[in-house]
Amino acid sequence: MRAETQSLVDEIKQAISLLRRHLDWDDAVKRLEELNAAAEDPSLWNDAQRAQGLMQERQRLETQINTINGIEQELVDAVELIELGEMEDDKSVITEAEAMLVQLQKDLGKKQIAALLSGEADRNDAYLEVHAGAGGTESQDWASMLLRMYLRWAEQNGFKVSTLEYHDGEEAGIKSATIEVKGENAYGWLKTESGVHRLVRISPFDSNARRHTSFASIWVYPVVDDTINIEVNEKDVRVDTYRSSGAGGQHVNTTDSAVRLTHIPTGIVVACQNERSQHKNRATAWDMLRARLYEAELKKREEKAMAEAESKSDIGWGHQIRSYVLQPYQLVKDLRTGVESTSPGDVLDGELTPFMEASLAQRAYGTETEVEDVD
Numbered sequence: 001m002r003a004e005t006q007s008l009v010d011e012i013k014q015a016i017s018l019l020r021r022h023l024d025w026d027d028a029v030k031r032l033e034e035l036n037a038a039a040e041d042p043s044l045w046n047d048a049q050r051a052q053g054l055m056q057e058r059q060r061l062e063t064q065i066n067t068i069n070g071i072e073q074e075l076v077d078a079v080e081l082i083e084l085g086e087m088e089d090d091k092s093v094i095t096e097a098e099a100m101l102v103q104l105q106k107d108l109g110k111k112q113i114a115a116l117l118s119g120e121a122d123r124n125d126a127y128l129e130v131h132a133g134a135g136g137t138e139s140q141d142w143a144s145m146l147l148r149m150y151l152r153w154a155e156q157n158g159f160k161v162s163t164l165e166y167h168d169g170e171e172a173g174i175k176s177a178t179i180e181v182k183g184e185n186a187y188g189w190l191k192t193e194s195g196v197h198r199l200v201r202i203s204p205f206d207s208n209a210r211r212h213t214s215f216a217s218i219w220v221y222p223v224v225d226d227t228i229n230i231e232v233n234e235k236d237v238r239v240d241t242y243r244s245s246g247a248g249g250q251h252v253n254t255t256d257s258a259v260r261l262t263h264i265p266t267g268i269v270v271a272c273q274n275e276r277s278q279h280k281n282r283a284t285a286w287d288m289l290r291a292r293l294y295e296a297e298l299k300k301r302e303e304k305a306m307a308e309a310e311s312k313s314d315i316g317w318g319h320q321i322r323s324y325v326l327q328p329y330q331l332v333k334d335l336r337t338g339v340e341s342t343s344p345g346d347v348l349d350g351e352l353t354p355f356m357e358a359s360l361a362q363r364a365y366g367t368e369t370e371v372e373d374v375d
Helices: 003-023 025-039 042-046 048-087 091-116 137-156 186-193 278-308 344-348 353-365
Strands: 126-132 160-168 174-182 195-202 211-222 237-242 258-263 268-272 320-325 331-334
Touching: 003 025, 003 048, 003 091, 025 048, 042 048, 048 091, 091 353, 126 137, 126 186, 126 278, 137 160, 137 174, 137 195, 137 211, 137 344, 160 268, 174 186, 174 268, 186 211, 186 353, 211 278, 237 278, 258 278, 268 278, 320 344, 331 344, 331 353
Parallel strands: 195 320
Antiparallel strands: 126 174, 126 211, 160 174, 195 211, 237 258, 258 268, 320 331
């Protein structure tokens, strides 16, 4: 076998190994056996909701296991075909088998992305909040740049976006904003963006043209659909109404139609001012609160799982995840994965997918990267 072909075979084997690791292969096979046994129990459908959940889990696991088994068999077939071609000195057979390997590698890339987006809520729509950090106008302008970055990313990837809450900055930019991103796997793609984003640039607001560092925070959580039941005690929630504000037009209202909910036990706060109707804003705010509580539960589960795997992650609120340096040089650097771009303009114009893919892979496969920040 040619050295180039052997290298390709080794890469495919490594990718298969990563897929197995992500699935927790032994546990997945054991769980599928349990689900198959449960499916044969006539009493299962006495509880239709539980039965439906088990059947969905069974189908998902069966599909994932069969996919990996199929890829492994394709690899075996291709390698055997190459060996046969070499034995018979048939170059056409070898060429055909090598083409099979190239196609298998391409298919594996797609399977890996699909595996990275197989979390419990990954298929859901997402809420994304932007909050300016301390620093007044500088941070508020940076927050508006981040909001535009995510709007451009959503547009480029076919997602629909609606604005739920928007507060102008005092001189420029925004103090905060909340958008809803709608589309398949919206939460799956965006979930690793939660954290503190740091900007270094020559300030356009400084007459002395000095370099400034600004911070803004992103928080992403899934929209909860009808299949997920999140109970919230109304006694635990403080409801405040206030007058909408924003960039003008539909964001401005002359009545106290905006609604803010504070979940007292957790301190979680959500707000909605998108509609002129207080009733509609209140309903949306309750949906957002349930989603935030659900996201908090997902995060607890993930942190527990990662702790058990002796892996840590700095992706949460209050942790700096990425630096965007515009002066004295051009660089965007993810501090979790080490992924870089020397074209900040493209990143701020929505070119975020490479950063997202790397962060998803780090979560899925438990790799740990220590990266120094950039000045």
